[in-house]
Amino acid sequence: MMKITLFALIISAGILTSCNVNAKYRKQGNHWFEDCKVPNDKEDEKLYINDGLKEYEELFKDHDAAAMAEKYTQDCVYMHQDIGIIEGREAVREAYQEMFDSGKYSLKILKDDYLELLVLKTGDMQVKADVRYFDKDNNSMGVSRLLVTLKPVEDGYQTYQKTEFTA
Template identity: 75%
Template sequence: MKITLFALIISAGILTSCNVNAKYRKQGNHWFEDGTVPNDKEDKKLYVDEGKKEYEELFKDHDAAAIAEKYTDDCVYMHQDKGILRGRDAVREAYKEMFVSGIDSVKIQVYLELLDNGNMQGTAVAEYLDKDNNSMGVSRIFAIMKHVEGGYKTHLKAEFTEYAE
């Protein structure tokens, strides 16, 4: 099995959206209405559930541009095969290449922890699937989401992938 260091920033895509009840609003990404950060277990659960759902939908649509918008302009994404990717444009191109490779969709489980500096640390397990729903590999992901005006964007991501044989 081939092990890959896929990235040092998570799309946030995975973890950068939330739109639940009247407490939240949509602004390109989904953010807490009053600009605060998720600060309790329920807030984080809502943030994770909605962010995961949105990322899976963007991934299924193969929308590399929308996924890349979930990253900060100066993001760093480490990839064993491609080296270190810097910036949103490089992330977008990496996702485009991923979609061309036959990966059709993703199922993801996400866990978040709020850091003292207001950023968020996320760990996730992502299973990549082909169009027939066969596993193409499983990744373990570590990410730091940077608190920016209006919410969060992925700033650093590391992804370790074990490919299916």
């Protein structure tokens, strides 16, 4: 049974961290990190944030709304300043499809601007990031600020909550 989460955006998110430095990062499946382990230090955070963000960028560019939605928990909440609050994986899939239909072709996580990871006492992770969207001709379509909460699941992390607003 597949489990999922993101953002992260960025996000899913995004976006992301877990596993120790020697653990193998898995790109397959519906979760972001293998074994539900949290990073032990700043080097772990850097390694897994970069891997997770790269995967998020690649998934977005594939324009597969269903694959994006699979990175979210079934009971996820996505708050967006333009579309309001949506709940559930199917609503997230529809939101991504609308985003792709609006002409957003790709995105880039702006790592130097606002990237931060915080491991909460609950075991959840929060990732903050700025994201720039581009159209098919690589023209900027604006910047959004993301706050993504990743929830530990059986075999990794899934996006439980994502908040996005124009920076």
